[in-house]
Amino acid sequence: MIESQLDESKKKWKKVFLLLILVLLTSFILSISLGSVQIPFSFIVNHFIGSSDNEVWSNIIQNFRIPKTLTSILAGSALAISGLQMQTLFRNPLAGPFILGISSGAGLGVALVIFLGFWLGGFIEMTGIGRNWLLVGAAGLGSFIVLSVVLIASFRIRSGVSLLIIGLMFGSAVSALVSILQYFSQAENIQAYVIWTFGSLGSLSWGELNVMMPVIMVSLIFSFLLSKSLNALLLGENYAESLGLNLKRARMLIIINTSLLAGTVTAFCGPIAFIGLAVPHIARMLFNTGNHLLLTPLVILLGSILLIVFDIFAQLPGMQETLPINAVTSLFGAPFVIWLILRKSNLNYSF
Amino acid sequence: MMLLEIDDLAIGYGGDKILSKNINLSIESGQLVGLVGQNGVGKSTFIRTICGLQARISGEILLLGKEIDSQNPKSIATQISVVLTGRPDSLNLSVIELIALGRHPYSGWFGKLKKEDKEKIDQAITQMEINYLAKKRLFELSDGQLQKVMIARALAQDTDLIILDEPTSHLDLKNKIEVLDLLRKIATRGKGVLISTHEIQLSSKACDLFWCMDFGKEMLIGHPKTLIDEGALQHYLHIPKGILK
Numbered sequence: 080m081i082e083s084q085l086d087e088s089k090k091k092w093k094k095v096f097l098l099l100i101l102v103l104l105t106s107f108i109l110s111i112s113l114g115s116v117q118i119p120f121s122f123i124v125n126h127f128i129g130s131s132d133n134e135v136w137s138n139i140i141q142n143f144r145i146p147k148t149l150t151s152i153l154a155g156s157a158l159a160i161s162g163l164q165m166q167t168l169f170r171n172p173l174a175g176p177f178i179l180g181i182s183s184g185a186g187l188g189v190a191l192v193i194f195l196g197f198w199l200g201g202f203i204e205m206t207g208i209g210r211n212w213l214l215v216g217a218a219g220l221g222s223f224i225v226l227s228v229v230l231i232a233s234f235r236i237r238s239g240v241s242l243l244i245i246g247l248m249f250g251s252a253v254s255a256l257v258s259i260l261q262y263f264s265q266a267e268n269i270q271a272y273v274i275w276t277f278g279s280l281g282s283l284s285w286g287e288l289n290v291m292m293p294v295i296m297v298s299l300i301f302s303f304l305l306s307k308s309l310n311a312l313l314l315g316e317n318y319a320e321s322l323g324l325n326l327k328r329a330r331m332l333i334i335i336n337t338s339l340l341a342g343t344v345t346a347f348c349g350p351i352a353f354i355g356l357a358v359p360h361i362a363r364m365l366f367n368t369g370n371h372l373l374l375t376p377l378v379i380l381l382g383s384i385l386l387i388v389f390d391i392f393a394q395l396p397g398m399q400e401t402l403p404i405n406a407v408t409s410l411f412g413a414p415f416v417i418w419l420i421l422r423k424s425n426l427n428y429s430f
Numbered sequence: 431m432m433l434l435e436i437d438d439l440a441i442g443y444g445g446d447k448i449l450s451k452n453i454n455l456s457i458e459s460g461q462l463v464g465l466v467g468q469n470g471v472g473k474s475t476f477i478r479t480i481c482g483l484q485a486r487i488s489g490e491i492l493l494l495g496k497e498i499d500s501q502n503p504k505s506i507a508t509q510i511s512v513v514l515t516g517r518p519d520s521l522n523l524s525v526i527e528l529i530a531l532g533r534h535p536y537s538g539w540f541g542k543l544k545k546e547d548k549e550k551i552d553q554a555i556t557q558m559e560i561n562y563l564a565k566k567r568l569f570e571l572s573d574g575q576l577q578k579v580m581i582a583r584a585l586a587q588d589t590d591l592i593i594l595d596e597p598t599s600h601l602d603l604k605n606k607i608e609v610l611d612l613l614r615k616i617a618t619r620g621k622g623v624l625i626s627t628h629e630i631q632l633s634s635k636a637c638d639l640f641w642c643m644d645f646g647k648e649m650l651i652g653h654p655k656t657l658i659d660e661g662a663l664q665h666y667l668h669i670p671k672g673i674l675k
Contacts, residue, residue, distance in 0.1 A: 084526060084564065085543075170519040307541040310527075311534050314518040317483055321514075322587070323507030323535035367567075369522030372541060 092373060095366065099380040103152075106387040110148040111140060113396040146288050147281045151390045152383040153288075153295045154280060154344045155354055159382025160302050161337035162355030163362075163374060167309045168333050169243045176341035176355035178243065179229045179334065180250030181222040183257070185345040186276065188221025189214055190257045193271050194264045211287065214275070215346045222342035225249060226334070233330055239316060242330075277403035278349035280390050291347050298339045299379060305333055306371035313369060351386075353408040357416050358382045364419045385412070431459045432495070433509075433591045433622040434480065439489030441472060441479045448487055449475055452648050455641060457624060459590060462617035464633045464654065465626040467643030468667060473626040474515070476643070477595050482506050494590065507535035511587035513580045513594040521568035525579050528568060529554055532586030554585035558612060574605035581609070585616070592616065594625045598632070610636040630667070630674055634658060642666045 112123055118136050131137045161176035169178070177183070192213055232245050261269050283291070308329040311319040320326050344351065362377045363369060386408070393407040433456075440451035449472035457463055465473050478484040480491055482498050491498040493509050511532070518528075532554065533547040543551070555561055558578045568576065577597060584592050597613065598606040606629060614636045617623045627633045634640070634654035642650040642657065644666045650657065657663040664671045 085548075167520075304539050307534070307537070307539065310541065311531060313520040313523065314528075314531065315514075317478070317514055318512075318518060320483055320503060321481055321507060321510070321512045322531060323504035325503050363522060368524075369520055370524075370527050 096376065096380070099377070099384070103380055103384050103387075106384050106391075107148055107152075110151065110387045110391055111144045113391055114139070114144060114394055115397070115399055115401075117397065142285070143281065146283050146285060147390065148387060149288060149292070150280045150283045150348065151386040153291060154348050154351055155358075155382035155384070155386030156299060156379040157295045157340035157344045157382075158351060158355035158386075159358035159362075159378045160299060160375065161341040162357075163359040163371075163378045164302065164305065164309060164333050164337045165355075166359055167312055167371065168330060169239050170312070170315070171243065172360065173356075174243070176337060177250070177345075177350065179246035179338070180225045180253060181338055181341050182345050182350040183250040183253040184221040184223070184225030185218035185342065186221065186257050186350065187253050188217035188219070189275050190260045190272055191221075192217040193275070194260045194268050211282070211284075215287065218346035218349075219342060222338065222345060225253065226338040226342065230331060230334060233334060234327065237316075237326075239330070274403075275349050276405075278351040278405040280348055280351075280386070280393075280404055281401070283347055287347055291343055294339060294343045298336050298343075301332075301336050302340075302375055302379075305329075305336060306375045309333070309371040313371075348404075350405075351408065352405045353412045354382055354386055357412055358385060360416060361385075361419060431590075433457050433459055433493070434624075435490075435492040435495075436480065437490040437492070439479070439491065440487035441475050441484075442487050443475075450643060450649065451487070453489065455649065455651065457591065457622040459620050459622050460617060461638045462614055462623045462625070462636060463639045463641060464637035465624060465641045465643070466628070466630060466633075466663070466667065468645075471643045471645055473643060474595055477512070477593055477624075477626060481510055481512050481593060483512075504535050507587065507589075509589050510591045510593060511584035511589040513577075513584050513592075513597055515595045515599065517576065518568070518580075524565070524567050525560070525563050525571075526551070526565075528579060529583045529586050532583040532588075535587065550588050551586050554582040557585055557616070558582040573600040574602065574609075577601060577605070577609060578612075581612070589621075591622045591624070594623070596627060597625055598627060598629050606632055630658075630663070634674070644668075 112118065112120055116139055118139065122131065122133065122136055123140065125131055126137055126140050158176050162174070165174040165176060165178050166172060228249060229242070229246050233242050236242050261272065308324055311322045311324045312329070316326055341355065358381050359374070359378055362374055362381050366373070366377055368374060389407045389411060390404060392411060393402045393404050395401060436453055436455040439453040440448055441453070442448040442450070465476065467473055475484065479486045493501065493506065498506060529551050530543060530547070533543060533550065534541070537543065537547060555564060558581055560575070560578050560582060563571065563575055563579060568579070571579065581594070581597065594613070598609055601609060610632055613623050613625065625633065637654050640652060640654045640657055640663065642663055647666070650662060650666050652662070658674045661671045664674060
């Protein structure tokens, strides 16, 4: 009996995944075709075939639009997966990738570099690549330190809720340090910091992508291996343990994995909001499942697609101006989630 | 076959908060044992302790002759399955997905179900007579249906020992009787089943043994009918003699 039912659902899911992959490819092509400079579609096709006759357009596609779209895919899937795993680990629908203070840690690192850097006078001279890497390193180190403290706490504590509260407390304490730094800073430093907090997908060079891509790819593959443990955690910690799950080890692996994903994205792109919190809910509501063996690929695909689409909106195609990505994700994403909830209000949505 | 042996066990929290001590018990295959006692006497603590979910104060717990502490969680999960009180944290799973979680200790990294796993899941569904629920999602179920599905999950885990914390709470009379009947059948087929319960009257007919807990006393062990006839059970539960038959 179960056999026929599993076959039935296998067919259904094959269709769903095929459709999502098609949507992802379409949005990838759209994202490369649209921008402030109008490039004809035929040129883009030619570029990929390898026969381009316009150096400027080629340069725009190769060094701006493709890296930016790849960044969207990596950041979207990484943040969405860390949100999913945090929500399940803490069985809390309000959890997101930054719930344990990762973005606060990264923020402190960046704030220190910007504010102290200006103070020492060295920051202004540093431009371009060197400055980018300094920010990436500072953000990465900041989130790593926060993560280490949370991990040490996770060994001593059994209850997930206590760990969640420790993460929140740590995050607010770190944010307070940033506020103090801001309070004693000059206007232009504060502006530089605020611009970092807006998030950015378009500033990555191939050199930075070559570091970001392998880290995210490995963590995403690892996420598939965590899906089974996450399913057991859906029942609660006691049940998960009675099913043979090594609770502390599983929790440690999940925290390390989400921190690698969210920490890497935050280091390179700044704290990108909304995606991590909302995409898991969108996936559960659209596809009506809580099974992580399905949710993991669904959330990767949906996160990539949504961040590409939001980035297309942010670019305001055809215009010179761009909007900060963080504003766009929430501005367009929030109504979408509200609409989904209202549409399904007769159903008992359970996370 | 001796499934579980408990030797001079003390349970509680921390060093000085001992709920019960000098516990010496065992469960054989084929037995349905009822754990009874007032609220707060330590039934759930006892259950969590013998499942290895909570540290004990002192004593020995042997699973199929082997000390439980020397075994890893996965190996314990192939010997004891539990149904706890309260709903699972997430109800956004299908009935089949939930029951399939019972195969967690046996499946590989991706939780792919092998032929044997599917057979065990099928058996569990048939045994609990919940074929008609198989396509539903958990949040669509009533409390009684959910309880049966949770028991089916424990059955799919295919362990010799099944432990259930208040499996009949929140159920109507008909469902209480049905669940107890099913547990009786499961025990008769050769498993060891331990339930904690407040349904003294109903479970006294289904259970082979009662383990009775009271504050500050050693556990009382005996056949339910004998304990009731002697009045010892009523004394342990602090209720008037005539109330149980």
